Amino acid sequence: MKKKYPVIFHLLILSFFFTCTSNFSYAFANGCITAACHSNLDKTKFVHGPVAAGECAACHGDSKDHAANPKKSRFKAITDVGKKCYECHDTLEKKKKTHAPVQDGECTACHDPHGSSYKFQLKKEGSSLCFDCHDDSIVGKKFVHGPAAVGGCVACHEPHTANFDKNLKAKSPELCYSCHTDKADMFKNAQVIHPPVEEDCLNCHNPHSNDANFMLPAAAPELCFECHTDMKEWVNNVATKHGAISQGKSCLNCHEAHVSAIPKMLAKPPMDLCLGCHDKDRVTTGGVTITNLKKLLADNKDHHGPIKQKDCSGCHNTHGSDNFRMLRAYYPSTFYAPFSMHNYGLCFSCHEESIVKDPETTTLTNFRNGKINLHFKHVNKPDKGRVCRSCHETHASNHLKHIRDAVPFGSWEVPLNFNKTNDGGSCLPGCHKIKKYNRAKMEINE
Amino acid sequence: MIIAIILSIILLLSPSAFSENLQPLDKAPDFTLMTVKGDAVSLQDFKNNALIFIYWKPDHERSILALKDADKLSKAYAAKGVRFIAITAELAEKEKINALLNQNGLDFQVLLDPQRKVYSSYEIRVYPTTVLIDKDNKFFGTLPGHALTYYSSLEGYIKLMLGEIDKESLEKMLTPENNHGNEAEHEAERNYNLALNFASTGMLHESLEAVKKSIEAKPDIAKSHTLLGFLLLKNNEPDPAIEHFNKALELEPDSKDAKTGQGAAYALKNEPDKAIEILSAVITANPYPQMSYYYLGMAHELKGEKDPAIEMYKKSLHNLLEKGILPSSFSKCK
Numbered sequence: 001m002k003k004k005y006p007v008i009f010h011l012l013i014l015s016f017f018f019t020c021t022s023n024f025s026y027a028f029a030n031g032c033i034t035a036a037c038h039s040n041l042d043k044t045k046f047v048h049g050p051v052a053a054g055e056c057a058a059c060h061g062d063s064k065d066h067a068a069n070p071k072k073s074r075f076k077a078i079t080d081v082g083k084k085c086y087e088c089h090d091t092l093e094k095k096k097k098t099h100a101p102v103q104d105g106e107c108t109a110c111h112d113p114h115g116s117s118y119k120f121q122l123k124k125e126g127s128s129l130c131f132d133c134h135d136d137s138i139v140g141k142k143f144v145h146g147p148a149a150v151g152g153c154v155a156c157h158e159p160h161t162a163n164f165d166k167n168l169k170a171k172s173p174e175l176c177y178s179c180h181t182d183k184a185d186m187f188k189n190a191q192v193i194h195p196p197v198e199e200d201c202l203n204c205h206n207p208h209s210n211d212a213n214f215m216l217p218a219a220a221p222e223l224c225f226e227c228h229t230d231m232k233e234w235v236n237n238v239a240t241k242h243g244a245i246s247q248g249k250s251c252l253n254c255h256e257a258h259v260s261a262i263p264k265m266l267a268k269p270p271m272d273l274c275l276g277c278h279d280k281d282r283v284t285t286g287g288v289t290i291t292n293l294k295k296l297l298a299d300n301k302d303h304h305g306p307i308k309q310k311d312c313s314g315c316h317n318t319h320g321s322d323n324f325r326m327l328r329a330y331y332p333s334t335f336y337a338p339f340s341m342h343n344y345g346l347c348f349s350c351h352e353e354s355i356v357k358d359p360e361t362t363t364l365t366n367f368r369n370g371k372i373n374l375h376f377k378h379v380n381k382p383d384k385g386r387v388c389r390s391c392h393e394t395h396a397s398n399h400l401k402h403i404r405d406a407v408p409f410g411s412w413e414v415p416l417n418f419n420k421t422n423d424g425g426s427c428l429p430g431c432h433k434i435k436k437y438n439r440a441k442m443e444i445n446e
Numbered sequence: 447m448i449i450a451i452i453l454s455i456i457l458l459l460s461p462s463a464f465s466e467n468l469q470p471l472d473k474a475p476d477f478t479l480m481t482v483k484g485d486a487v488s489l490q491d492f493k494n495n496a497l498i499f500i501y502w503k504p505d506h507e508r509s510i511l512a513l514k515d516a517d518k519l520s521k522a523y524a525a526k527g528v529r530f531i532a533i534t535a536e537l538a539e540k541e542k543i544n545a546l547l548n549q550n551g552l553d554f555q556v557l558l559d560p561q562r563k564v565y566s567s568y569e570i571r572v573y574p575t576t577v578l579i580d581k582d583n584k585f586f587g588t589l590p591g592h593a594l595t596y597y598s599s600l601e602g603y604i605k606l607m608l609g610e611i612d613k614e615s616l617e618k619m620l621t622p623e624n625n626h627g628n629e630a631e632h633e634a635e636r637n638y639n640l641a642l643n644f645a646s647t648g649m650l651h652e653s654l655e656a657v658k659k660s661i662e663a664k665p666d667i668a669k670s671h672t673l674l675g676f677l678l679l680k681n682n683e684p685d686p687a688i689e690h691f692n693k694a695l696e697l698e699p700d701s702k703d704a705k706t707g708q709g710a711a712y713a714l715k716n717e718p719d720k721a722i723e724i725l726s727a728v729i730t731a732n733p734y735p736q737m738s739y740y741y742l743g744m745a746h747e748l749k750g751e752k753d754p755a756i757e758m759y760k761k762s763l764h765n766l767l768e769k770g771i772l773p774s775s776f777s778k779c780k
Contacts, residue, residue, distance in 0.1 A: 147640060150655060152640075152649055178643065181635050182626075182627060259624075261625075266594070269622060270593070270594050305571075306591060310595070311591065311595070313594065350508070352571075352573070364566075
């Protein structure tokens with residue numbers, strides 16, 4: 001940025017010379033411009049040098065009798081305007097693209113050859129000149145790009161020649177970075193860049209104006225869904241859509257649009273994102289209360305594996321789901337369920353399923369009495385099988401393996417009274433008398 | 447005591463070891479398993495190498511994702527003596543295993559654990575589980591599942607195990623954050639750049655508006671005040687210009703640009719002595735002294751000092767010519 005700093009001086013010096021040129025007009029007093037003829041030609045704010053110097057012949061040539069008989073003795077028309085301009089002005093540097101009036105030598109399409117109220121003797125100010133030829137509807141939408149909003153087309157477009165399409169000063173994104181230096185730095189140091197961003201800012205942003213903020217064609221989620229069609233389909237068809245998608249910034253509540261240091265373009269680490277909203281009891285539109293997870297996790301120190309990994313998406317589909325509690329797979333909400341592998345699809349997407357299929361084991365689980373697999377014994381029943389949540393608190397508890405203190409059973413909170421020993425443990429739940437288990441030496445329970 | 451402290455630090459930083467009995471720095475339980483190809487492989491074969499094994503299950507999406515990440519890391523850490531293998535209990539699916547690996551472009555030695563000996567001794571409870579064993583064959587910890595941050599977490603733990611990073615660096619890897627800087631600063635910078643762009647294309651009014659927005663967004667950027675000062679000078683408003691040059695100098699006392707502006711403003715206010723005093727000090731060691739010379743010329747002219755004025759104007763032009771930034775019309779006239 002510091003390198004640009006002296007540019008201030010360059011451009012102001014240039015401006016100074018132009019101003020000096022126009023000031024000469026006040027020194028000029030005779031010739032074609034008199035009170036009777038062409039009296040206004042030198043009265044504009046910005047006067048062409050030869051006019052200011054009274055050197056009309058520099059462009060119009062001589063016509064000795066014009067002063068005596070202006071109607072009959074006219075000047076010869078300037079047929080090749082461009083050629084005439086280039087007699088004094090340097091020809092423009094040849095580049096790949098040339099603005100049509102320049103190409104046609106029609107300098108006077110934009111510049112008044114005598115003078116005007118605008119710098120460089122332009123015929124109109126800012127974009128109003130451009131919109132004499134170009135369609136102004138491009139800046140007519142609700143949100144307009146800053147330079148376009150103030151008529152500064154030349155902030156991005158070269159009025160004469162350029163090396164890029166549309167007479168742009170540079171290609172996107174480099175051109176964009178000439179003002180949006182923060183984005184340039186951001187992208188340079190980014191770990192994950194949204195692919196359309198890497199390609200071209202114009203994939204999402206219109207450089208002139210558009211219907212949504214930041215000159216986007218639509219706000220999230222519609223804009224995002226244009227590419228993420230699978231997500232569109234998913235979100236539009238699931239029974240429960242994550243509330244975050246319908247509120248506030250929608251997708252951008254959780255995802256960054258440009259770059260991120262976190263996979264999936266997340267705005268924050270996954271758990272921080274979730275607990276950013278789930279830090280209070282929330283009631284869904286369907287009237288279901290969702291627990292204050294932040295408090296629950298703070299109060300209960302033994303966390304379920306995915307929570308230890310700070311990954312709520314291990315069990316929940318963060319966009320939405322057809323299952324209870326937006327879970328990735330079916331999970332019974334009841335205390336009892338007849339044994340079926342379908343009931344445990346969610347749990348067994350991580351855990352080993354034979355834990356509820358093998359009646360005996362010495363390797364699958366430590367919850368065994370001798371070889372008797374107590375998981376099998378509790379779960380694998382044709383009618384009143386206990387589901388995982390009958391004993392385990394899914395998020396966290398203050399017991400090893402996040403075993404519950406108690407489990408709701410109708411209006412009763414059934415206590416579990418679980419105690420762990422070195423080789424096993426015991427339970428005295430509301431379901432049965434105290435039962436002990438020991439992996440090394442099988443306990444005989446009544 | 448020292449050993450106890452070291453042990454506690456290692457325990458604290460270890461991957462999520464949910465193991466009940468196996469603890470970090472315990473001797474890693476030995477094993478000998480057959481590979482899919484029928485070769486016997488034991489833990490001892492990896493002596494003097496760190497070993498990472500992924501206990502996985504075929505047809506399991508997160509297992510495949512973990513293997514893919516581990517595959518990338520295995521290439522990055524091979525030269526550092528870190529070996530990666532995969533272990534599965536699915537004996538009956540040898541062909542499927544090979545097909546899956548090929549299909550996903552994975553190059554892993556896959557060991558079979560049909561008796562679930564490793565599953566049991568390493569207290570595996572979920573798929574995938576990634577187990578880290580250090581070069582001394584000591585259990586370092588496990589990383590269960592495949593969270594979104596699995597790759598960076600596993601890399602963090604590998605680096606910690608190899609002694610390449612400390613606790614603080616590991617924490618940073620485990621909790622990556624987006625730092626997009628200060629929005630007000632960005633807003634100010636965007637508008638400053640736009641103002642500069644407008645000024646260079648002669649759109650001084652628009653430039654003025656943009657630089658005012660820049661200052662509004664963040665009032666303590668010296669260059670914005672300097673640019674605004676020069677734009678005000680162009681509007682022949684030396685008094686407010688001086689205020690902004692003064693502000694710029696308050697923020698950046700050595701700014702030659704702001705001092706030049708200050709001097710120029712006093713010249714425009716017809717206070718040539720003050721202008722000369724300021725501008726004479728600015729031209730030394732200034733890589734862009736053109737404007738300082740120009741306004742020095744103006745100040746001398748105001749004082750009726752023709753020769754020094756001409757000299758300063760010439761120096762101003764000399765510097766302009768050297769930099770090759772003259773407008774073409776002027777070149778034609780020389």
